[in-house]
Each structure stands twice: as C-alpha cells, then as structure tokens.
Amino acid sequence: MKQLVVLSGKGGTGKTSVTACIAGLASKEMTLVLADADVDAANLELLLNPRRRDTYQFTGGFKASIDREACISCGRCMEVCRFGAVVHPDGDPDAYSVDPVSCEGCKSCYYQCPVNAISAERTVAGTWYLSDSHCGPLFHAEMFAGEENSGKLVSELKKAAAGLCGSHDCGLVLVDGPPGIGCPVIAACAGADLALIVTEPGVSAIHDLHRILQTLVHFGIQSSVCINRSDINVSRTEEIEESCRNEGIPVLGRIPYDDRVTMAMCRGKTVLEYDPASPASMAVLGIWKKLREFL
C-alpha cells in the first residue's frame, strides 16, 4: 500500500482537479481509497459525485460554559483565560459567559473556578463520511462553521482510509490535501510515501512552493511537482523547473491553462471525463504515467 498526498502551499492552484483526474486514471489500474483532507473546502465530492454509505460524528475539543446560577462573579475565569473567551454578556460587569468561538478548550477556567460553576464538555465539531465513488471508497468530511481541530479531523479521516485500504489489500491511498503549511497540512502528509505539489508560475505560488517543500523536508517526505496553468508565465515555469532540478525534486509535467477544466467542473466532471483530448487532459495523463513509476 502506497500513500500519495496532493498539496500546493498556495490555495486554488488546482489540487482537487488534479487529484480527481489521478483518481480516475489510477482506478483503472489498481484499487484505491480516497481521502479529502481539505476539510475546510472539501470539494473532491463535487467531481466524483459519490454515494454516501456511512456517516460518523467528529468530536472536537472542549468548550467551557458557565452556570450563571452558581457563578459568584469573582472574575477568576476571565483573569486566567488567555484567549479572550470569557466575556460579560450584554456588557453586564457582574455576569460572565464563554464565547464558544473564542474558547480554546484548555479547561483552565474550569480548574480555576473556586465554586465549580464551569463545565467543559467535548463538542461535535463536524461530520465525516465514507462514500462510494466510481474510483473507489472516498472518506470526506464537513467541519461545522468556525470549528477548530481540523488537523485532528484530517488524522481521523486518514486513519480510517488507511485502515480500509489495509484490510482490502488496496494499492493506493490518494489524499487531496489542504493549502498552507500548518496543522491540517502536517496531518494530511503524515505517513505519505510521496507528495505531489501542484503549483503555478507566479510569484505567490513559487514563494508558497518553497515553504511547502521545506515543510516536507522537515517531516522527511519525498516531493514531486507539477506546474498548472504553465503557459500563463513561461519564464516563471522555467524558473520553477530549474530550481526543482537544483534541489533534486522531480517535475512531472506542465498543465496548460485550459478553460475546459472549469466547464467540466460546472458539470460535476473531471476534465478527463469531459474532454479526454483537451490539452489539460493530455498533460495530466503524462503526469500520471510518471507518477506511477514512483509508486
């Protein structure tokens, strides 16, 4: 079993579109399990149109709440909270309550309250699903609005995906990762055999590419790169290829700008399904052939 994670650093470079194409190609040659680890913007299902099989609750962190009857208005909770989560409701200086959006779930106020007026319970922070797609089982999730712990949800999804993959002797776990370099990204790339970074030929994407590459080096994960919308700025594309060559990172291909990718998306399809002869489709096919050698 191999695990491939698709990342980008910068958002909106085409991670999900590339992941869905690779899923389609890989599923013709091997059995695979998919995980959409971009739980903030879980878009893979919009291209794979899976059927939901099982639904699970995701339990997030603690949220404190204050029993107004028991509270003696001593203010100790507000004093110890470092996240500005203890507030005076309606501006009443004698009343205390917890703003659940700001509450970090550290339980410091719960331990400090002299009259045990504070409780702290774990809350349901999202839902995750096991669904069936034409490419294989898909694990995906929905975070509830404004919830934290998305890294923990990603870890839970990936654990379930790897478990199913292991028990069915699958060849590949394909993970659609989140943008950035922080908590959910680190959770998404844990245990990956290879990362495919989808970048673009622009100053922002190049800046972010270097940060995600450093992050992957930090965690000892091998990287490969493909350049989306490569013809928007050919000299920047060449700059990426040269810097990857110097760092020994394989560049698996260029994908030209192709408005059929968006047209396909509007029909809930990948560009490969929508127009297999389009420039973007041909490019992704080339990338998959190289990727297969690494896997």
Added chain:
Amino acid sequence: MVIAVASGKGGTGKTTVAVSLALAASNDADARPLLLDCDVEEPNCALFLDLDRITRKPTGVLVPEVDPVKCDLCGRCAEVCVWKAIAVAGEKVLVFRDLCHGCGSCTLMCPRGAIHEIMHETGSIEESSNRSVDYAGGVLNVGQVMAVPVISALLDGHLRDRGKRTVILDSSPGSSCPMVETVKASDYVILVTEPTPFGLHDLDAAVRVVTDQLHIPSGVIVNRDGTGNDDVIDFCRERGLPVLARIPMDRRIAEVLSEGKPLVRALPEYMDLFREILATIGETTS
C-alpha cells in the same frame, strides 16, 4: 475601519483584493492605510508591495519550563493538560513544545510552583512600509503546527492604536480557526470567490461563519467573472449578500499578478473599482 478579506476557497484572489484595497485607500485617506497579512502559513502580500527595509520580531507561544529542584513529579500538570503537551516520564517531566497551546493551566495548577513559562518561537512578525501603505505580517515557521498564536500576536500588536486608519486584513483560506481569528477582529468582511461549483461550495461555508455565527456584515467579490456559471450570483441574492464587484476573467490580470505587480498599479483602470468598493463599505458600516 477594519476590513477582512477572506474566501473559503483558496486562490480566488484575496491577496489581490487586499493589496488593491490598501492602495486604493491610500489615495484620499487622511491617515495611511495599514495592510496586515494574516495568512501566516503562506503570506504573499509583501511580494506585491515593493517594501522598504523589513524588520522582524520573533513571536510564539508561552510554554512551560519545569524547575527539577521544586518538582516532586506529582503529575498534576499532565493531568490538566488537554493537549498532552506535558508528561511525567520516570524521574523527569517532558514538555512537548509544539503541542502546547500556551494556556498556562499547568503553571497555575502546579502545587509546588515549579513551573514558569518561556517563549517558544513559532513564527515572526514583520513590519515595513512603502510610499503609500504601512504593512505588517505574520510568518509561521516551517514545521510549526499552529497559525493562530502568530495571527493573534499580529492583530494584538497592530489593531489597538489604529486610530482612524483603514486597516485591511488578508486572511488564510478556509473557514476554520485561522480564518475565524482574522475575521472576528474586523468590522466588515469581503468574501472573494469565483463563479464555479468549488467557489460556491466554499463561499457557503465562509458565509455560515461570518454571517450566521459571527454576525459581521459582509459582501462578495466575484473574481474571474465570465467563467463558470451564475450559481454564485443566485446564492448571494438568496442570502441577501451584496455583490460588491465582479472582476472579469482577464488573462492580463493573471499575467501581471504572476510577476508580483499589484493589479491597480499594473492595470490602473481597476483603481476606481476598488475606490467604489471602499466607499460602499464605508456607507454600510457608518
């Protein structure tokens, strides 16, 4: 006035909008606008600003340090730590700094007063300016997990004495904690999206945070207009969200941005659009 630029989906043009608004605000304001890059995982504003010398100050999380002489290995610290960032192992207390959220609970709960706190550097705050705007941004160190402490350090340090300045916050994509930390500090949120199924799906998630949960007034900018379909516009109508602007799909925009040129400088015909957006928001929030 503090305006946050957020999106749900990544790569829709938050930084382009944030930089353009800051430059548009510099034209007629009595005070210099302040642009704060809150996308600390992948900060990009500085690439578009032609900044003077950048100063950097470390920032991070207050983590526990245990005095082995005072500590009697009672384990209370480990019991109260929700994140398992501190543990007693044999004759020693181990601190896992990267897991620590800096809540200070272990320090308060230690019965022997054996814990004090030290700063664990997880990022930095950079500051600079150019001839039109002042800039500050957070940068999360590579390998670090938590973006929020860097964002909150940036906002704490720069929002307090803002006076009458227009402050623009460039948020991370998504709708979880880094985005929430940024938008909750604002008076108005601009949600930048594109007219595609992905853009709509992620806009919906962002609206549920900004409107339904935080109740902050907001409006939408539709970028790459002309691609995709009309579903985003229909959604805005249904949710009663004003469409502040529609920026057309224009290959020239992609080309100038790829070279790090600010949109309103490279293609000045867009300057009026961003001035109008500022005027609209000014009327809405006053």
